[in-house]
Every structure is written in C-alpha cells, then in structure tokens.
Amino acid sequence: MKDTFASSPATAVRPRGDLMVPAKGSFTRPRRFDDAAQDLVDEAEIVMEEKAPKLPSSYPEETNLAAAPRDLWALLHTQEPGKDQHILEGSQAAEDFRATDVSRAFDLLRTRLRQTVKQHGWVNIAVASPTTGCGNTFTAANLAASLARVPSSRTVLMDFNMRSPGLAKTLDMDASQTGDLRDFLAGDVAISDYILRASDTLAVGLGSSAQADAAEIMQDPATAASLAEMRAALRPDIVLYDMPPLLSHDDTSAFLPQLDGVLLVSDGTQTMAKHIAECERILDGQVPLLGVILNRARASSIERF
Template sequence: MKDLYASDALGADNSDVLATFGGPGMRHSIRPRRTVMDNEDEFDGDLSFEEPLPVAAPKITQYVSDDRAPRWQDLPIATPGPGGDMPLVDDHRNSAAARAFDLLRTRLRQTILEHGWVNIAVTAPTSGCGNTFSATNLALSLSRVPGSRTVLMDMNMRNPGLARAFDTDAPGAMSDLLAGRTSLGQQMVRVSDTLALGLNDQPEVNAAEILQDSATAETLLRMRATLQPEIVLYDMPPMLEHDDLSAFLPQLDGVLLISDGSQTMARHLRECERMLEGQVPLLGIVLNRARSSSLPKYA
C-alpha cells in the first residue's frame, strides 16, 4: 500500500493528513505559486514556496449552445468493469487514500470556484509519474460532490489510458471528436450522474497538431456549453517529452503537475515551471511515490 501525504493546500493552518495507498507516498499543494528549488538535481520530496506565479487574465469565452448536441442526462451510460489497470479509490471509500484525494479535490474546487476556472490539465514532467492515476482518482473524488458535474477527458492521445483505467470500451478516436467527425453523443459517456468521460481508443502521432487546431477549441467550447460541467480535467502527456501541453495551453485555466519522488529531478520541475510561467497558473505539485524519509511520522 502507498503512503499519500497531503499538506499545505490553500489554508493558512498547514493541517496535515497521512494516508496509505499502494507505494511510498504523495504530497500536494494547491495554489498558483512559485516553487523554489536548490541547485541539486535530486528532488528529495520537500517543496518550499515563495511569491505566487503571475495569474493570467481570465479568458473571455462565449459559450454557444448547440441544440442538436445531447445534454448531460442524454449521454450514454457506461459501467466501469472490475479489471481496470490501476487502483481506484472508489473501491475503498474508507481508505486513507480516498481521504487524501478528497482533500485535494476540496482545495482544488475552492481555487477554481474562487477564480471562475473550469479547464484543468493533469500532467507530469516525464512518463511514469502517475498522472493518469491521479487524474482518474481526482475525477472520482470530484464526482462524489452532490449536484456537481465533472468531465474527464483522455487528451493523452499518444498513449490513451482512461478506458483501461475504467475497464470499459472507448466509443472511438478522440481525434475524430475534436475534429468534429463524431458527435458528443457518440464519443462521450457517463459513468454516474456526476461524472462523464471522453475516451480514446487509438494512439495519435499528430496529437500536438490536433490540439492546436481551431476545430479542437470549437469542439471543447461546444462540449462545455452543452454539458455545463463545473470542472473539466484533461489527462495530458508528459510536458518534457512532447509539445502537446504547450500546444493546448490556450485552452487551459490551470495545471496540476504530478511529480514522482523516485525519478523526478529538481531541474525537471524548474523547466516545467518555466514553460508555464506567464501563461497558465501552476496550481500545485502532487508528489507521488515520496521517499519515506520525507514523510512525517505520527505516534
């Protein structure tokens, strides 16, 4: 079981939660702010913070309703299977892991509601850091808020993984939806009254070009106008391996960065921060698989 450690997210009181789930651990801090690293390349799992990142001006977006598109309640229902390829905290609602993701969820919701944000990317510096795992479980936690609407989109078109995570079939290619070749009703599914998924059934080598296409912006605008979600989470490829996230920045209100305590280096985080600075707020860094030495001990 992993230890997940949630701390210092938005509140002034630094209250801590120690959780256990699947591999060494996690820390997260949710706030548009600057991370400060020393000169060591090896990341030791401890983050300090100083001045906030400059917050970009709110995007002025006109939602245009499409009467032909299905509404939230009209989306087809998909039932997740038992054989998903990653642990889902919904299967263990009394676990400390579920409580840790709930803490992350609540503080993220406070931030987006305060600023009127909707579109949040979940990404990582390099592959293998656990961003799909984090995006999936964060979406499940968000969906437990009564009356809410969360959309989770598989925008990692180079290596789609959400259909496997939920052990369900993807209706088609995400590239077809974004280009307007398939409709929302054909591509989007609901797994509950409060959670909808945009799944993908095939890799796409031209992902960055698709994400920069004006048709993609129009499709996502139509999706938000029709489904009226409170938050849209986009599971994205690693920032330092592809230009997909950079291509998609105009569509985003904020970014959550998933760091792996066993492989992420300080220079990786500095480079990710540099790429985002002045464009989109870095809402926080989630440290996955933290070293046990960096986690506090409780009697």
C-alpha cells in the first residue's frame, strides 16, 4: 500500500482485578507499584523489543471470559462531535461532504487501509507529517470518520500530538469532560474516564494541554501498558494516532516501536522531496510506511476517473 492520495489469544488472560473502571467514585492505580500491573509493563516491553503482534481484539470461544478484560465499548461516556461540521453522519454538512472528491479519496484510503491491516493482523496506525501545517489532524479525523461508517466496526482515534493537541477543536468536542491524557497513559485514569464514544463505531481520546516532555511520555513503559490494556478492553479494528511532525521533534520517532504502520501526510504547498526522503530514512527498518497522502494538491494534478 504505497500510494499517493489527493485529499484537502490462544490462552486465557489471567485474572488481575478490574483495572478498567473506577470503584466507588474514586480511582487511582499507580501501575508502576502494582505487581499484577507490572506484569503488563513487562509484557509491553517484550512487544517493543520483539515487535510481536498486539493483544488480540477478540478472544476465542474457549477463553475463560471471567478472566478476560471486560468489553468496555458500551460503557464509555458519549459525546457527539459538533453538528456544524462534517465528521460524522447526521448533519447537512456531512451530507454535502460525502458528495465531494475529498470524501471519496478518504473512502478509497479507508478501504485500502482496512485490507492491509486485516492481511497483516495490524491495529496501530499513525497519521504523521514531515513538518507542521500539513493537515494530518484533518486527515486523521476524516479517515477515522470514514472508517467509522463501516457497519459493526470499531475505530479508536487518539490525539497523540502532545506538543499541540488539536483533535478536540477539529471535532468540536470538549476535552475538559474527560481525564487527562498524561494521567491515562501513566495508568492513573480509567479507560472509561478518558476515552469518549463519539458514535456506535468511533471512540476518541482527546488532549487538552501541551506536554513539554512528550517524547519521554511516549517511551515510558507505562504508556505501552496503558495502550495494550485499552486495546484489550475496547477491541478496536484500528487505532489511529494523530502524531506530531516527524522532523520537528523526536516524539513520533520515540513511539515507532508501538506502531504497525505510518501514513505520511504531505502538503502540496510546502512539503519538499527532501522532507519525504528524510521521513523514509527515519522509518526505515522501524515501521512500514503505508502511503503518502497529498493534501492541498492543485486541482489540475488530481486525476479523475
């Protein structure tokens, strides 16, 4: 899947208590000091070292369901994106957007991405750009919306641009209604107190404040453990991570061991060939580059069929 697009367990999980939801209105679980949770950290480190498959999104029938993590999807708090934009169905803006070439380009990207991740058993996909202002948040949000239109699917969209979180603004959602991303990744906020369900098939993790030590947070073993726990509890088909620019900071580079693939968003008005080449060099041997998405392309350069 190396195209350019134009667009604006086999064994039961052992019991470890219910770490997914808060008890009696109070919830603190410092994972680093909990024996059962430390096992999760150790397992996450093995994943990082060996690039082993991530936790499965579903469990075989013979699995001991009493020992498996609860499916929290239906228990997530709901918050709909703003009705004056086109991200989800149900507004005139969404109906109008579906008729555009941009929407069709996202649907094409969605279908190719779903085919690729199913073929390889992948889950974690990053949407990144070489530099700032290329539109990767716009791309991640619209790709997630397109994925969410697939019936009976589950997509989780995470705002991992901790330097400049913008997903809440793009979706017109209130990030103050959830726990803090930093605390969630540290293991001190429950999944159901952080992840919001935007629709029956789409859940989002928002960011509200910038983090100067974003790269260190990305490399914290607790982050890997929290995300593994989240995948086991929500069982998504795809987790999309809206990442910061590859060439501006080392945040995305630090997170590469957690990823199965990267979609790179370029800007037709500012991205140069040398930027793409440098991104390919950074990703080489680390994680597959699944494609380059051309944003703000000249209308004359878009081939019509």
